[in-house]
Amino acid sequence: MLEFKQTNKNHYRNRPYRKKGAGIRERFKLFLKIILSLSVAAAFSLICILGYDYITQSxxxxxxxxxxxxxxxxxxxxxxxxxxxxxxxxxxxxxxxxxxxxxxxxxxxxxxxxxxxxxxxxxxxxxxHSPLAVLNLGKEFLLNDHGKIFKERSATDPENLPLVKGLKFSDLSLNEAKRSEPFNALMTVLELGRKSESVLPNSSIIQINVDREIGLTVFAFNKTIRLGYNNYPDKYERLEKVFYHAKNGQDFSDFATVDLNNLSRIVIRPVAAPAKEAEEPKKEV
CATH class of the missing domain: 3.10.20.310 (membrane protein fhac)
Structure with a gap:
């Protein structure tokens, strides 16, 4: 009697080969996707470059x-x-x-x-920049309305700016709180001079001397005006009255110097008189 032996087939023997084949196909598909994406990107970039060249040369x-x-x-x-x-x-x-x-x-x-x-x-x-004055700091520089130097003065710059002498670089600072008293005094006077009806308009000021002890002295209208420090609005009001008296020939017809340091004792020096009147004393207002 013949006996047939049933052999057990190994159903898993070829599976690793199938997995290996599937992995290769997946990698190939991924490779094709990358190539396609790069080709599309390159084509788009080329279109953009050509378009840009066309537009910028049109x-x-x-x-x-x-x-x-x-x-x-x-x-x-x-x-x-x-x-x-x-x-x-x-x-x-x-x-x-x-x-x-x-x-x-x-x-x-x-x-x-x-x-x-x-x-x-x-x-x-x-x-x-809005220039307010020319600062003489060894070289001449233009000062703007924010109290900052913005350029060195040149021959083509406006000529009707007050020339300021007596300051140092150390008086200036980007931080307003660290600016010196003489510099702050100067900025106050220049700001007052910007007002339309100022008695001392900046355009009429030839020079401003800054003295750390006695304050500011302004040269304008062929006159010397000693302002000192502080109370500038009040001093401008008194100066306006001095100009009014001089214009109307009250007490004096003209003056060369006015000292407004002390508002309770304003000293006026009249314009030099002819020789026989040259010793006329100073007026006090």
């Missing part, structure tokens, strides 16, 4: 107008020269940030903004 966006706003001291031509933008330049190819930096390198400009006006315009907005 005659449609050529600069035809460069408008300047906010300038009072610098001319439009001076500001446009600072930008280095030329008529015909493509406005989309202009680096606005770089143009702003060029503008800020000019000592007169405190703030600058540059923008495009599609399709063919550039707008430049600037804010200039």
């Amino acid at each position: 005659n449609y966006f050529r600069a035809e107008t460069i408008a300047v706003e906010g300038n009072r001291i610098l001319s439009e031509d001076e500001i446009i020269r600072e930008t280095l933008i030329k008529p015909g330049d493509n406005i989309l190819s202009v680096n606005l940030s770089l143009v702003r930096k060029r503008l800020m390198s000019n000592g007169w400009i405190s703030e600058a903004e540059v923008s495009r006006k599609i399709p063919s315009g550039i707008i430049v907005r600037v804010k200039e």
